[in-house]
Amino acid sequence: MWKFARFAAASNAAGSRRFSAAIPGPCIVHKRGADILHDPWFNKDTGFPLTERDRLGLRGLLPPRVISFEQQYDRFMNSFRSLENNTQGQPDKFVSLAKWRILNRLHDRNETLYYRVLIDNIKEFAPIIYTPTVGLVCQNYSGLFRRPRGMYFSAKDKGEMMSMIYNWPAHQVDMIVLTDGSRILGLGDLGVQGIGIPIGKLDVYVAAAGINPQRILPVMLDVGTNNQKLLEDSLYLGLRQPRLEGEEYLSIVDEFMEAVHARWPKAIVQFEDFQMKWAFETLERYHKRFCMFNDDIQGTAGVALAGLLGTVRAQGRPLTDFVNQKIVVVGAGSAGLGVLKMAIQAVAKISGCSEIAAKSQFYLIDKDGLVTTERNNLAPTAAPFAKNPRDIEGLSEGASIIEVVNNVKPHVLLGLSGVGGIFNEEVLKAMRESVSTKPAIFAMSNPTMNAECTAIDAYKYAGENIVFASGSPFENVDLGNGKVGHVNQANNMYLFPGIGLGTLLSGAHLITDGMLQAAAECLASYMAEEDILNGVLYPSVDSIRDVTAEVGAAVLRAAVEEELAEGHGDVGPKELSHMSKDETVEYVRSNMWYPVYSPLVHEK
Numbered sequence: 001m002w003k004f005a006r007f008a009a010a011s012n013a014a015g016s017r018r019f020s021a022a023i024p025g026p027c028i029v030h031k032r033g034a035d036i037l038h039d040p041w042f043n044k045d046t047g048f049p050l051t052e053r054d055r056l057g058l059r060g061l062l063p064p065r066v067i068s069f070e071q072q073y074d075r076f077m078n079s080f081r082s083l084e085n086n087t088q089g090q091p092d093k094f095v096s097l098a099k100w101r102i103l104n105r106l107h108d109r110n111e112t113l114y115y116r117v118l119i120d121n122i123k124e125f126a127p128i129i130y131t132p133t134v135g136l137v138c139q140n141y142s143g144l145f146r147r148p149r150g151m152y153f154s155a156k157d158k159g160e161m162m163s164m165i166y167n168w169p170a171h172q173v174d175m176i177v178l179t180d181g182s183r184i185l186g187l188g189d190l191g192v193q194g195i196g197i198p199i200g201k202l203d204v205y206v207a208a209a210g211i212n213p214q215r216i217l218p219v220m221l222d223v224g225t226n227n228q229k230l231l232e233d234s235l236y237l238g239l240r241q242p243r244l245e246g247e248e249y250l251s252i253v254d255e256f257m258e259a260v261h262a263r264w265p266k267a268i269v270q271f272e273d274f275q276m277k278w279a280f281e282t283l284e285r286y287h288k289r290f291c292m293f294n295d296d297i298q299g300t301a302g303v304a305l306a307g308l309l310g311t312v313r314a315q316g317r318p319l320t321d322f323v324n325q326k327i328v329v330v331g332a333g334s335a336g337l338g339v340l341k342m343a344i345q346a347v348a349k350i351s352g353c354s355e356i357a358a359k360s361q362f363y364l365i366d367k368d369g370l371v372t373t374e375r376n377n378l379a380p381t382a383a384p385f386a387k388n389p390r391d392i393e394g395l396s397e398g399a400s401i402i403e404v405v406n407n408v409k410p411h412v413l414l415g416l417s418g419v420g421g422i423f424n425e426e427v428l429k430a431m432r433e434s435v436s437t438k439p440a441i442f443a444m445s446n447p448t449m450n451a452e453c454t455a456i457d458a459y460k461y462a463g464e465n466i467v468f469a470s471g472s473p474f475e476n477v478d479l480g481n482g483k484v485g486h487v488n489q490a491n492n493m494y495l496f497p498g499i500g501l502g503t504l505l506s507g508a509h510l511i512t513d514g515m516l517q518a519a520a521e522c523l524a525s526y527m528a529e530e531d532i533l534n535g536v537l538y539p540s541v542d543s544i545r546d547v548t549a550e551v552g553a554a555v556l557r558a559a560v561e562e563e564l565a566e567g568h569g570d571v572g573p574k575e576l577s578h579m580s581k582d583e584t585v586e587y588v589r590s591n592m593w594y595p596v597y598s599p600l601v602h603e604k
């Protein structure tokens with residue numbers, strides 16, 4: 001059942017224990033001397049205590065004074081602030097890349113400090129390591145490249161992957177984010193340059209879910225690119241060939257999945273930013289064989305559903321009213337179709353009606369306009385959501401966004417088209433005629449320049465009474481007279497870390513619809529009534545560890561209920577099944593990795 005209990009108050013738990021973590025246990029290291037200084041997993045820079053310098057052969061390799069973690073932290077933040085001051089007035093792109101560079105350099109040098117500043121300042125740093133700046137980084141990857149991160153499997157590696165996978169230095173991998181670079185955010189085919197996305201997503205995994213960074217693996221599957229500009233770029237770092245297609249393509253992904261499974265049978269693989277046809281095909285192909293999910297289809301669906309349910313509550317209406325909400329989805333790709341599927345299932349579940357009846361309030365628009373059964377070459381993936389012309393009086397096949405909005409007067413206009421500015425002044429003004437008392441506009445496409453509209457335009461043209469959400473962050477809007485138009489961030493970052501962590505701790509070997517639905521239900525019930533009534537549908541990014549603990553626990557409990565949980569580490573399935581809901585949340589929370597300098601002990 002959909003319930004709306006208030007969960008634990010959202011607080012920045014990381015901030016409150018900034019430097020007061022318990023003394024950590026020792027960490028075994030198999031190297032000595034300069035090798036340690038050059039390994040970001042173990043490096044403490046000037047923070048190595050003198051006794052450790054003796055033990056590890058570091059004496060003389062560092063300046064004599066020991067600088068505490070707190071001092072190192074403050075020194076980094078001071079450098080970051082000076083960079084901000086020194087770049088004031090410079091073009092946004094320049095400033096964003098400069099900020100990314102300073103963070104990336106720390107990441108390359110000292111992971112413990114990097115993840116601590118990231119966790120403590122997640123709201124400020126997420127837009128740099130994740131959307132929108134990560135998009136810019138991918139676009140400029142070849143020029144920004146200094147050292148590799150993650151693994152690259154290319155079409156040229158066919159037949160070699162089973163042995164290549166052993167080139168990864170870590171013994172255990174828990175979480176893999178995999179892309180083929182074919183649809184990077186709304187930026188299209190970026191080929192090998194798309195590796196920035198798995199790196200950014202896994203940084204969010206560490207920050208939000210506390211997945212141990214020694215156990216993450218970003219992967220690029222380079223099967224070529226159809227981006228002509230990149231193919232002609234002499235500095236392009238990927239295969240300079242057109243993308244593999246059909247069976248040739250699938251045989252590469254198959255081989256990769258088998259190789260991962262052979263070395264780390266319990267590793268979870270998150271498919272990310274695959275073009276639609278392969279997103280659906282690979283999900284269908286692997287979801288019953290491997291522990292995997294597609295974030296763009298399934299993670300986005302849960303986040304959007306939580307927001308859609310929030311818009312019902314924001315109107316002061318009971319959830320059963322979800323069945324009467326008219327929702328226009330613009331974008332019939334992996335994300336838009338995933339959202340429709342899950343939202344329709346939720347309407348059917350809440351109202352007890354059939355999925356066929358539940359569809360009647362949803363309208364789907366793609367690049368050719370309103371999708372109806374009269375469409376020539378209607379894609380099989382979109383077919384279940386196509387309108388029968390009999391049911392859309394005044395509208396016809398291919399109707400434009402403005403025609404649909406004028407006719408339907410929807411409660412919600414949700415964009416997952418990747419087309420910036422498509423919710424133009426005319427469309428937004430038409431939303432003033434919405435039948436809702438609180439019309440909702442979700443401009444979910446990324447990065448910022450691909451958002452269907454800006455927050456300012458949404459409030460300016462659609463009115464002050466709207467609920468607004470975007471995939472990439474926007475500032476809240478000053479509406480004058482002390483009023484503020486709240487900006488929600490409707491991004492799958494609220495779910496994928498919890499889906500991964502919950503699955504990992506459950507020890508399940510598959511990720512089921514039930515586990516994903518539990519994640520969505522948990523996010524939907526996270527916000528308090530008074531927040532929702534003020535148009536705040538999602539928690540602040542500051543509380544992402546808290547949200548992730550709740551979501552992770554919900555996923556874990558769903559796995560237990562479905563008898564899929566096999567346990568993790570010392571905690572077996574029986575113990576998991578005996579945990580209360582609160583105990584499960586505590587268990588998940590206590591398994592989150594938190595960056596502190598551990599004493600290093602050398603072992604040959």
Ligand SMILES: NC(=O)C1=CN([C@@H]2O[C@H](COP(=O)(O)OP(=O)(O)OC[C@H]3O[C@@H](n4cnc5c(N)ncnc54)[C@H](O)[C@@H]3O)[C@@H](O)[C@H]2O)C=CC1
Nearest residue numbers: 185186276332333334335366367417418445446471491492
């Ligand atoms: N906020 C979030 O958490 C997420 C946002 N996204 C964003 O959603 C966007 C789409 O992602 P996918 O569905 O995977 O892409 P996709 O390429 O599979 O689908 C794009 C869809 O938009 C439609 N479209 C293109 N031009 C259009 C136009 N002028 N009018 C109406 N529809 C148009 C296409 O026909 C297609 O159906 C991207 O920008 C991505 O960054 C995706 C996943 C999560």
Ligand SMILES: CC(=O)C(=O)O
Nearest residue numbers: 185273296446491492
């Ligand atoms: C957020 C995300 O996954 C995307 O824009 O593709």
Ligand SMILES: [Mg+2]
Nearest residue numbers: 272273295296
């Ligand atoms: Mg994505």
